[in-house]
Amino acid sequence: MRIGVLTSGGDCPGLNAVIRSVVHRGVADHGDEIIGFEDGWRGLLEGSHRPLTLDSVSGILAQGGTILGSTRVQPSHLRDGVARAKKYCEDLGLDGIIPIGGEGTLKAARLLSDGGLPIVGVPKTIDNDIACTDVTFGFDxxxxxxxxxxxxxxxxxxxxxxxxxxxxxxxxxxxxxxxxxxxxxxxxxxxxxxxxxxxxxxxxxxxxxxxxxxxxxxxxxxxxxxxxxxxxxxxxxxxxxxxxxxxxxxxxxxxxxxxxxxxxxxxxxxxxxxxxGTPTAYDRVLATRFGWHAVEAVHKGAFGHITALQGTDINLVPLADAVADLKTVPAERYAEAETVI
Amino acid sequence: MRIGVLTSGGDCPGLNAVIRSVVHRGVADHGDEIIGFEDGWRGLLEGSHRPLTLDSVSGILAQGGTILGSTRVQPSHLRDGVARAKKYCEDLGLDGIIPIGGEGTLKAARLLSDGGLPIVGVPKTIDNDIACTDVTFGFDxxxxxxxxxxxxxxxxxxxxxxxxxxxxxxxxxxxxxxxxxxxxxxxxxxxxxxxxxxxxxxxxxxxxxxxxxxxxxxxxxxxxxxxxxxxxxxxxxxxxxxxxxxxxxxxxxxxxxxxxxxxxxxxxxxxxxxxxGTPTAYDRVLATRFGWHAVEAVHKGAFGHITALQGTDINLVPLADAVADLKTVPAERYAEAETVI
Amino acid sequence: MRIGVLTSGGDCPGLNAVIRSVVHRGVADHGDEIIGFEDGWRGLLEGSHRPLTLDSVSGILAQGGTILGSTRVQPSHLRDGVARAKKYCEDLGLDGIIPIGGEGTLKAARLLSDGGLPIVGVPKTIDNDIACTDVTFGFDxxxxxxxxxxxxxxxxxxxxxxxxxxxxxxxxxxxxxxxxxxxxxxxxxxxxxxxxxxxxxxxxxxxxxxxxxxxxxxxxxxxxxxxxxxxxxxxxxxxxxxxxxxxxxxxxxxxxxxxxxxxxxxxxxxxxxxxxGTPTAYDRVLATRFGWHAVEAVHKGAFGHITALQGTDINLVPLADAVADLKTVPAERYAEAETVI
Amino acid sequence: MRIGVLTSGGDCPGLNAVIRSVVHRGVADHGDEIIGFEDGWRGLLEGSHRPLTLDSVSGILAQGGTILGSTRVQPSHLRDGVARAKKYCEDLGLDGIIPIGGEGTLKAARLLSDGGLPIVGVPKTIDNDIACTDVTFGFDxxxxxxxxxxxxxxxxxxxxxxxxxxxxxxxxxxxxxxxxxxxxxxxxxxxxxxxxxxxxxxxxxxxxxxxxxxxxxxxxxxxxxxxxxxxxxxxxxxxxxxxxxxxxxxxxxxxxxxxxxxxxxxxxxxxxxxxxGTPTAYDRVLATRFGWHAVEAVHKGAFGHITALQGTDINLVPLADAVADLKTVPAERYAEAETVI
Structure with missing residues (x-):
């Protein structure tokens, strides 16, 4: 299979660990070809990409930042680009696209998914505000x-x-x-x-x-x-x-x-x-598991989902559910801290 | 209420955070009196204890080790001591006992619980081998x-x-x-x-x-x-x-x-x-939440249970379930690591 | 002998390591009695102090802050207090006073030293701006x-x-x-x-x-x-x-x-x-050596000096030299950084 | 000028920082051409090398290990190779060679220097056992x-x-x-x-x-x-x-x-x-300064020396002095630790 991956939005420790995991699982285990889009959605919209081999992800597991770069794209820009992205994705012969990003990125992902692109999202946020997943990498x-x-x-x-x-x-x-x-x-x-x-x-x-x-x-x-x-x-x-x-x-x-x-x-x-900076061990494990399961989801054709940690399992959750509401701190958690005013 | 707390078994980062949390929740919020048994079960069996005030737990949240000390006790020694522990616990007027420990400690806790003592256990293991809880503090x-x-x-x-x-x-x-x-x-x-x-x-x-x-x-x-x-x-x-x-x-x-x-x-x-040594932020949060919920369980009379992390919630799980089986690494987790032989 | 110690000025990782070292060297090796003045010069001027034993410095080597507290005192306040400090120091039967502090503290120390008090200073500054010593603890x-x-x-x-x-x-x-x-x-x-x-x-x-x-x-x-x-x-x-x-x-x-x-x-x-916060290993070693040598200086009667690192040796330098000029970055050091503008 | 650099002996945090500094100082400031020999002396003896540009040292400052690789070479092998190394060095048109290494490496460096090669050594040892320098990078x-x-x-x-x-x-x-x-x-x-x-x-x-x-x-x-x-x-x-x-x-x-x-x-x-692993800030600064001064020494033709930290200065010390004796812990340093037996 041919799978595209991109990182979008603000920095978050663990982005490189996801990219590496996608490449390892895809290339080494499934014989997939992995393509990295540069600078987030822009790479997909403007056709800027490069192949990702085992060598290109060597040594990045513990590195902060993202080897693919990241920019923020205006939603309007993206809305206009769905058809172009779809065409571009077909021309490239992509069987799946794995965008890694936060709330804004996942909303964009949903837009593209609704527009017919084969999307499996990986949630990213240091803020821990994405619903449906117990937590995401970066927060720890x-x-x-x-x-x-x-x-x-x-x-x-x-x-x-x-x-x-x-x-x-x-x-x-x-x-x-x-x-x-x-x-x-x-x-x-x-x-x-x-x-x-x-x-x-x-x-x-x-x-x-x-x-x-x-x-x-x-x-x-x-x-x-x-x-x-x-x-x-x-x-x-x-x-x-x-x-x-x-x-x-x-x-x-x-x-x-x-x-x-x-x-x-x-x-x-x-x-x-x-x-x-360098992610904690916790975030590296979570990011690695997310990348692995995102590739599996592409292979199963489970598009329109994100990977989510629920208990100790990585499950797939519909993109629509993930972006419905921001996950805020529930009242009972304040009590445990004793001190929230 | 009057609540006893003890730590037993090998060292584990986060023990002091649990002790502190028990004291904070008990003393500051409920007006409880907290008693610390020294050197694990030995303190309970031999009547060695001291009062724990807010001052006595000041500054210990991030410290490794346990201010209460810990020793390993032979199960046989403990079996013979159930009646004595019960008597001692009644003499002290204890409404609850919170042992913090690993598999061996929780087995001992079950023995005492079955013998009629008001026990709420807190699971501890760097090895992550206790069933029913997603993870315990120390592992991270x-x-x-x-x-x-x-x-x-x-x-x-x-x-x-x-x-x-x-x-x-x-x-x-x-x-x-x-x-x-x-x-x-x-x-x-x-x-x-x-x-x-x-x-x-x-x-x-x-x-x-x-x-x-x-x-x-x-x-x-x-x-x-x-x-x-x-x-x-x-x-x-x-x-x-x-x-x-x-x-x-x-x-x-x-x-x-x-x-x-x-x-x-x-x-x-x-x-x-x-x-x-000093626990990670993750382990400090988990340990603090365990201590808080253990005190709540005592106040609710939910004895014979341990605190357990399930997803993002702290629930109570019967002691019997917690010690039934060691939690081993399931086969599907090996695959994600790609490299387990 | 009877030796007083105090910490003055802003926080600096390693203060507790110096205090501990003074007590260890003084009490354990020389049989001295060590007195800690509270909240910097204020403790000396207002007679607030407590004995420091081996037990009172147990476990503080790696701790940030200072167990003695610290405040900033107006120089005018101190100038008026020299006679009082001297009287107070004689009443206590002190053979030496070890103030630990930065530029301001060492200037005050010089004032008291000139006024006849038996002072051996220990330089402290995260800024590395004290002359005559290659570096002080806190900077690393x-x-x-x-x-x-x-x-x-x-x-x-x-x-x-x-x-x-x-x-x-x-x-x-x-x-x-x-x-x-x-x-x-x-x-x-x-x-x-x-x-x-x-x-x-x-x-x-x-x-x-x-x-x-x-x-x-x-x-x-x-x-x-x-x-x-x-x-x-x-x-x-x-x-x-x-x-x-x-x-x-x-x-x-x-x-x-x-x-x-x-x-x-x-x-x-x-x-x-x-x-x-906790000092680096480098700062703990330097702070420990400073404390040790300050006690030695008191025993030798080498008053009016500070301890100073010169190469790998700890030497004594006159207080007057230490406070004469601020140590600024010399021009040749900029070149090595290539990028100083 | 054309300058060769190599790393030899066991691992030591800061090797990459020296290499980077040599390239930065040489290429960016002097317009030099820098050549990296691979796997220590072997690269010099067997002619295995590559050009080092600003790009090739980008991002390595904080990385452990050495991008040039390192092996240990038998002294006999080296002794036989002096003539060959000299010839090779002349063929390459090298104006200077900067070997970075410990006691063994510096002995080898002396051999080559005595044989007429233009050597400026950079001392490296986590053990702190090289004489003439207060300390070397890696130790901290x-x-x-x-x-x-x-x-x-x-x-x-x-x-x-x-x-x-x-x-x-x-x-x-x-x-x-x-x-x-x-x-x-x-x-x-x-x-x-x-x-x-x-x-x-x-x-x-x-x-x-x-x-x-x-x-x-x-x-x-x-x-x-x-x-x-x-x-x-x-x-x-x-x-x-x-x-x-x-x-x-x-x-x-x-x-x-x-x-x-x-x-x-x-x-x-x-x-x-x-x-x-990643060097401390202290070791990165020292390694960077060593690299900078080694290039300066080559430009001044000060061959047969090593860079040495003396107080806060980097000086040049004859290779012969550096390898004469192992620097052991002097007796007076034991006293400060109180506890050396």
């Missing part, structure tokens, strides 16, 4: 990197009697904040799913100091917001180049806590470090 | 440590044209070898569940060299054995102090491969490094 | 943390065709930026010691893109500034709480590069993660 | 890996009341054992430079247990030996394939301690994990 690495940073910040906060307000990735969901916060023993966690009550956050920190503790760690997902009209909250402004100048949640929350508590509070914004 | 850390070591060995093997035979933990099951082997891209993996064929292992390595590759990584679980009568295999002998002198699988397999291939092959035995 | 950890982050960012930048502008610690000197930038292979490094030429930075990045490279990593020390009147540069403004709102070098430089190059450029500000 | 990585393993083992030993005897690399010198032992707070360290007294080792451990401590960590360099006739010590035997069957120091010492103390003692042999 992001949580690990964030946890290591929190571990480091904790000793500093403790010795120097300080509140640290740490902003982690998560615009729409608080999964990374929840898991890293639990793993590092944060004293408060705020997430996009529920607007935080600044009084309660302040109270939690104040009580710690009252009990003789000398520091506190507050973890925020970048999309967290206060309840309306409970504290001064800045909208973004624009700088001289027209760039949005956005004051993040950690910066605003630390100022407010400093003001209310009369204690030094420092924002730390961890940023892109969370979404790059 | 063990796999991570092993994977990091394999990553390091790989570059050396490659530059120096060598076969590395790496022995990982796993006397009865090959989970660590399978996952670390997949994560690091091992070229052959041998596990206790299926005796290996030395011809096939040799062939896999020889083919690599024939294809121009300059090295190979063979991963063995410590309990792996060859098919009978296929290669010279040494039983343990005894040294002058009566200690068993055991020649491990990596040592024997590397000698045999060197002999058959005429290439330098080196054994590396990773050992106890895999079972100690 | 800061560089390691920064390098790991750069490694992670590099794969993301590469796959996503982006310029990453990474701000590392260093208000007055560019040592962390220089070393982490060399270690991670940054494409441009800007440091406080030489105002950068924005044209040249832009040119270096543009040339990379022209050569077909798809990304660039620019490392900035937080104190780096452009040559005057070469680009728009914002001074800090003040927000509604009177906090300075400071737009850092990475934020401003990334906007400017984006504007000039027409390529996506992202700022990453690593922040306090660099100055906390 | 080895110590870091060993220290991390010791950190992990410590919590296990503590919780399970056990003596851990950990064997680290170092056949002739105890540097890795000394530094990792100091960094991790080992309770006894034994090194090849001074035969250990088993009574004293036993006493140190016994005293710990007597003081109520529940564990001990003993670190041994692999070349450590007991004082003659103080304990049973096995010489190597030979197995059925003629391989030497060597019972290492950790295995023998743990048996003996178990016997003498009546406490469980476990050997851990860390092995090759110490000499492979």
């Amino acid at each position: 690495t992001a949580v690990s990197v964030a946890t290591e940073a929190l571990d480091r910040l904790k000793t500093t906060a403790e010795s120097h009697q300080r509140v640290m307000v740490v902003e982690l990735m998560g615009r729409h969901t608080g999964w990374i904040a929840l898991h890293a916060g639990m793993a590092a023993g944060a004293h408060a966690i705020v997430v996009p799913e529920r607007p935080f009550n600044i009084e309660k956050v302040t109270e939690v920190v104040r009580e710690r100091f009252d009990r003789g503790k000398k520091f506190a760690i507050v973890v925020c997902a970048e999309g967290a917001k206060p309840e309306p009209d409970t504290m001064h909250w800045e909208a973004g402004t624009t700088d001289i180049y027209g760039h949005e100048r956005f004051t993040g949640v950690a910066t605003q929350l630390s100022r407010e806590l400093e003001h209310r508590l009369g204690k030094e509070a420092r924002p730390v914004i961890l940023g892109h470090v969370q979404r790059g | 850390t063990a796999v991570s440590v092993a994977t990091e070591a394999l990553d390091r060995l790989k570059t050396t093997a490659e530059s120096h044209q060598r076969v590395m035979v790496v022995e990982l933990m796993g006397r009865h099951t090959g989970w660590i070898a399978l996952h670390a082997g997949m994560a690091a891209g091992a070229h052959a993996i041998v596990v206790p569940e299926r005796p290996f064929n030395i011809e096939k292992v040799t062939e896999v390595v020889r083919e690599r060299f024939d294809r121009g590759k300059k090295f190979a990584i063979v991963v063995c679980a410590e309990g792996a054995k060859p098919e009978p009568d296929t290669m010279h295999w040494e039983a343990g002998t005894t040294d002058i102090y009566g200690h068993e002198r055991f020649t491990g699988v990596a040592t024997q397999l590397s000698r045999e491969l060197e002999h058959r291939l005429g290439k330098e092959a080196r054994p590396v035995i990773l050992g106890h490094v895999q079972r100690g | 950890t800061a560089v390691s943390v920064a390098t790991e982050a750069l490694d992670r960012l590099k794969t993301t930048a590469e796959s996503h065709q982006r310029v990453m502008v990474v701000e590392l610690m260093g208000r007055h000197t560019g040592w962390i930026a220089l070393h982490a930038g060399m270690a991670a292979g940054a494409h441009a490094i800007v440091v406080p010691e030489r105002p950068f030429n924005i044209e040249k930075v832009t040119e270096v990045v543009r040339e990379r893109f022209d050569r077909g490279k798809k990304f660039a990593i620019v490392v900035c020390a937080e104190g780096a500034k452009p040559e005057p009147d070469t680009m728009h540069w914002e001074a800090g403004t003040t927000d509604i709480y009177g906090h300075e709102r400071f737009t850092g070098v990475a934020t401003q430089l990334s906007r400017e590069l984006e504007h000039r190059l027409g390529k996506e450029a992202r700022p990453v500000i690593l922040g306090h993660v660099q100055r906390g | 990585t080895a110590v870091s890996v060993a220290t991390e393993a010791l950190d992990r083992l410590k919590t296990t030993a503590e919780s399970h009341q056990r003596v851990m005897v950990v064997e680290l690399m170092g056949r002739h010198t105890g540097w890795i054992a000394l530094h990792a032992g100091m960094a991790a707070g080992a309770h006894a360290i034994v090194v090849p430079e001074r035969p250990f007294n088993i009574e004293k080792v036993t006493e140190v451990v016994r005293e710990r247990f007597d003081r109520g401590k529940k564990f001990a960590i003993v670190v041994c360099a692999e070349g450590a030996k007991p004082e003659p006739d103080t304990m049973h010590w096995e010489a190597g035997t030979t197995d059925i394939y003629g391989h030497e069957r060597f019972t290492g120091v950790a295995t023998q010492l743990s048996r003996e301690l178990e016997h003498r103390l009546g406490k469980e003692a476990r050997p851990v042999i860390l092995g090759h994990v110490q000499r492979g």
Whole structure:
């Protein structure tokens, strides 16, 4: 068989592990020919691709990034391109296409799948916000990197009697904040799913100091917001180049806590470090299994699905279900963390 | 309520995270009193314990080992002690006991539970061999440590044209070898569940060299054995102090491969490094959730169960089911690794 | 003998290792009594201290932070306190005082030493800006943390065709930026010691893109500034709480590069993660040696000195020399990095 | 100019960083042509080489191993080859050769240098046993890996009341054992430079247990030996394939301690994990500086030297001095570790 593979959207540790696994399973076990499209959907739409052999994926299992490159494509651009992509795919004689990507990519994949292309998607998101799969690769690495940073910040906060307000990735969901916060023993966690009550956050920190503790760690997902009209909250402004100048949640929350508590509070914004670099062993295993099962799905003709981890099994789930809703943190998970405000 | 907690068996990263979580959930949320038994079952049988307060678990979340200590107790010793343990537990006014341990510990827990003690077990094993739970804490850390070591060995093997035979933990099951082997891209993996064929292992390595590759990584679980009568295999002998002198699988397999291939092959035995130290973020989250749910189970009177991860949920599973069978690597998982012999 | 020890100034990985070493060498080898002053100079000025035994330093070697706490004290406060400190020190019967701290702390130490107190200082700075010692503990950890982050960012930048502008610690000197930038292979490094030429930075990045490279990593020390009147540069403004709102070098430089190059450029500000947490092996060895030699110096009566690493030896250097000048990056070191602008 | 570079001897983290630096400095700054000899001296003797461009060293800075390969060559083979190497080097029009290697390699380099070849050596050894340079790259990585393993083992030993005897690399010198032992707070360290007294080792451990401590960590360099006739010590035997069957120091010492103390003692042999994989930031900076200065030395015609770190400077030292004596651990360094037996 002839199978195309592409990576689309933001970086995510484990992309290369999926690519490698597709090539290993396809070429070595089935005798398939694997084609890699360059720079995500663009490669498919503009016909930019190259053959992927066992040699071309040698040594990439533990490497961050993606050897195929990745760009974001406007949905409108993609919508117009379905027919072209189909034609192009037929000309190439492709029996299957494996796009690896997040919510946006899978929506695009569904569009193409509905348009008749033989698609098996592999879900990717450091944010853990894709439904139908227990988790995807990238999330464990992001949580690990964030946890290591929190571990480091904790000793500093403790010795120097300080509140640290740490902003982690998560615009729409608080999964990374929840898991890293639990793993590092944060004293408060705020997430996009529920607007935080600044009084309660302040109270939690104040009580710690009252009990003789000398520091506190507050973890925020970048999309967290206060309840309306409970504290001064800045909208973004624009700088001289027209760039949005956005004051993040950690910066605003630390100022407010400093003001209310009369204690030094420092924002730390961890940023892109969370979404790059070598994947954890967990993510490498999951990514490898996803790649393997995606090739199997192509061979079985099970198109219009994504690979999904359910318990310890990799199952196939319809693309339509995967993109229906964002997976948010359920209420009962907050309770376990004790500290989500 | 008054709840006892103990840790038993070998070391496992995450034990302290469970203890901390039991104390946090019990003391801070329910107003419980938590008692820690020292050195595993011995503390319960001999009445050695101490109160665990929020202060006594401060700062232990990320620490390896167990603040309660742990020893192995002979089952016979325990069998004789059921009545005594029960009496002791009543004298202390305990509403629940949470033993944290592996297969042996959970068998002991079942004995005491059948004898009428209010037990909720928390499964612990770096080996991932406990049934009914997708995984337990400790395993992810063990796999991570092993994977990091394999990553390091790989570059050396490659530059120096060598076969590395790496022995990982796993006397009865090959989970660590399978996952670390997949994560690091091992070229052959041998596990206790299926005796290996030395011809096939040799062939896999020889083919690599024939294809121009300059090295190979063979991963063995410590309990792996060859098919009978296929290669010279040494039983343990005894040294002058009566200690068993055991020649491990990596040592024997590397000698045999060197002999058959005429290439330098080196054994590396990773050992106890895999079972100690700070837990990964994954294991800390799982351990914290287990502790939380164990306290809930005591409050609900759901005795005779263990906490278990199933998908993304923590459920309660009867102790009897948990200890019925060892969870071994199923055949279909070998295929995904491509390389299990 | 009776020896006091204190830690002062910002956090620095290795502080606990020095404290432990002072106690081990003093108590175990010399039979000394060691007293720990709490929260830096404040403990000495206000008489807040506690005995340090072998037990009180058990397990702290690898821990970040300082078990003694640390605060910053106003120099004027300290100047007024010399007589009081001296009286207090005599009342306690101290034969020596070992302050562990950075430039500010060592200046204070000199003040007290000149005032007649028996001081042996231990230099501490993640910034590597103390003269007379090849390096101090904390720097290697800061560089390691920064390098790991750069490694992670590099794969993301590469796959996503982006310029990453990474701000590392260093208000007055560019040592962390220089070393982490060399270690991670940054494409441009800007440091406080030489105002950068924005044209040249832009040119270096543009040339990379022209050569077909798809990304660039620019490392900035937080104190780096452009040559005057070469680009728009914002001074800090003040927000509604009177906090300075400071737009850092990475934020401003990334906007400017984006504007000039027409390529996506992202700022990453690593922040306090660099100055906390478990020290590297290198820093633990150096900190341990410093503590050991500080005790020896007290026993020899070599007051008014600091411990200093020179080559592989720990020597004593007069306090006056240590605080005379800040150690900046010499010109010839830039050449080795190839890329300092 | 035309410059050849080769790597020889065992693996050492940082080899690729030197190669990359030689190419960057040579090609980008001087317009040199760089040639890489394959598999160490063999490449020079047998004429196997390839051009090294900026592209061929892209991305290798943080990679373990060596892209040039490495083999060990018999000195006799090399001695016979001097004339041939010289001829070959002249045919290629080489202005300089930069061999990167350990003691054996530098001895070979001296042979060729004395024979008239234009050699500038770069010292490499994880063992830190090369004289005239404060340290070489590879050592810091080895110590870091060993220290991390010791950190992990410590919590296990503590919780399970056990003596851990950990064997680290170092056949002739105890540097890795000394530094990792100091960094991790080992309770006894034994090194090849001074035969250990088993009574004293036993006493140190016994005293710990007597003081109520529940564990001990003993670190041994692999070349450590007991004082003659103080304990049973096995010489190597030979197995059925003629391989030497060597019972290492950790295995023998743990048996003996178990016997003498009546406490469980476990050997851990860390092995090759110490000499492979990604180099620490420290080693990458040092390796990069060595490569840079080696190219400068060639351009200055300073042949017959090696690059050496002295304090914070990279100086040139005659090859003859570098190979005169092995650098062993001096007596005063033992005192600082408190625990060397």
